[in-house]
Amino acid sequence: MAPRAASKTAESSDKVSVICRALRRAIIEQALEPGAKLPEDSLGERFGVSRTIARHALGQLAAEGLVELRRNRIAVVATPSWQDARDAFDVRIQLERLVVRQLAGKLTKVQIEELNAHVDAEDRARGGSDPVSIRLATEFHILLAHMTNSPILIRYVSEIAYRCCLTLSLFSRPHSSECAINEHRAIIAALIKGDEEKVMSLMHSHLDSVAGRALVSPVPQRGRDLLDILAPYAEAAEGGRVVKLPKAVRGR
Amino acid sequence: MAPRAASKTAESSDKVSVICRALRRAIIEQALEPGAKLPEDSLGERFGVSRTIARHALGQLAAEGLVELRRNRIAVVATPSWQDARDAFDVRIQLERLVVRQLAGKLTKVQIEELNAHVDAEDRARGGSDPVSIRLATEFHILLAHMTNSPILIRYVSEIAYRCCLTLSLFSRPHSSECAINEHRAIIAALIKGDEEKVMSLMHSHLDSVAGRALVSPVPQRGRDLLDILAPYAEAAEGGRVVKLPKAVRGR
């Protein structure tokens, strides 16, 4: 009942967290596509800090699953597998059911206004550029999570929402989030009404349908991991020796 | 269905992850109590690495919520509030329901043996020292999570299980996990039988009762944050001036 102070999630120093926020945003707005390289030097230079700090930021983002870090290799924006995406949505549904259960009937007037304002912003952005509307849709869920005042819930929901958002840029059809806004409005209405069961099932089906629209096929449209895509062909060609890829393709 | 490779969760270089593992274990075995100081120098010296690496490890653990990092201050083992603990268990219950739902009826013979072996180990440790049996109980849940082969689930369940374990060392009565072993056995049995609903409710009530045993009162038994514990007394004494603590107590 008593409101607790919202504690900052790790993110020690400001410089590091600034970089993290910037990169997170760039990633979910698809300015940085999955697989994009993130060299420490460039990041440091871009943000006016040393490699040490950039490195630390990359470490944090890797812990969140947005960045992939392999020893002695340039960090890249994560490229989750289709199965990862499914798992992420499964977990996400449970977490967000928890969120709305806690929130049902307990929203303050200010919070309701905040939510409405956010959905209005989503509405306005609908005609605008894709990346922004995707980000806003994601941030709606994060906003809800913040209202629980539960640091753990906030952290996990934010993290997983970002990751789901990232997978959208991999697997989703060109555009598929138009109707989400109405579903957001419906959730707000149910939250105000205070029916726990109703709002939980609304959130559940909302996320289900987002996942459904997004994860239409287990095959990525965008030509990310070429080697994996070509794997079946290589197997089919077996009987000869292993198919060797020309360097131009292997590289990137 | 197809088994996926278990991906390492961030934890870039080996040196860092070794330190993380060591500290995690020390923390959940209560060799390091909540509030214990973790100076970068000492860690580095102890593990034969530079401050840079120790620092990075602390960053990771802070991201997991096991360590608290405040600017310009020595890192300390996290001291979750009672409310944090409640929230953690709420989330944990949902996540672990998901785990056992995915696992119900799908365990391989090897996995069953592995689980039985683990519970046997718990049994053997029962008479032994407390910290080890607590760790084993926690690791049972982590072992289950691993069997889902879902990196996200593995990461979140591990993380939150460690955190819950940490709170146990703060709030739990001297010893309270005796009967957990039988509950673990029951869960294994239900998993083998394959009844999703049954195993989910078993896990739910198991964690509920662990939480219930642990979080008996919103007041910590152990004398952590002295100032907070004394706050009510100070208030009661109001009318005079603010009660000032002698230095010996204030310090640590």
Added chain:
DNA sequence: TGCGCACGAATTGCATGCACTTTGATGCGC
């Protein structure tokens, strides 16, 4: 033309150094 190899550039892994902040202890005034 296509493939392999080797070398230079780019990049990471890690330690160390310096500046700044916090800590806590000592000594002084009351």
Added chain:
DNA sequence: GCGCATCAAAGTGCATGCAATTCGTGCGCA
């Protein structure tokens, strides 16, 4: 004896430097 200012010791924040590894490109060879 108690409180407070002052100062050294300890610790963190961050950048930089060097070694090791990877990446990419051009050359030689089939």
